[in-house]
Amino acid sequence: MKSFSTFILEDYKGEHQSAGKEGAPLHDLTHNEVYPKDYYDRWHEYAQNDKDAALIVNGYRNKPNKPVTIYRAVPYQQTKEDRWQTSRKLRRYG
Secondary structure (H helix, E strand, O other): OOOHHHHHHHOOOOOOOOOHHHOOOOOOOOHHHOOOOOOOOOHHHHHOOOHHHHHHHHOOOOOOOOOOOOOOOOOOOOOHHHHHHHHHHHHHHO
């Protein structure tokens, strides 16, 4: 069985990966024409129902060094204490 840290490093990266050189950095969404050149002038048309997210993204325009907070969910790692509690409950109710 793999350790939890090995699992995270090798298996749990999911489908999301960096766009690499073909993508656009957060500080310039028009790079490589990922978004049209008029995006920043007409962002409200492109954002449609997600204007709050667009406002956050637009706050990074031309600010390549602005800090970004990234949240990532990882699978729950059951501890020995958790397993003990679970087996105790099963014995009590089973």
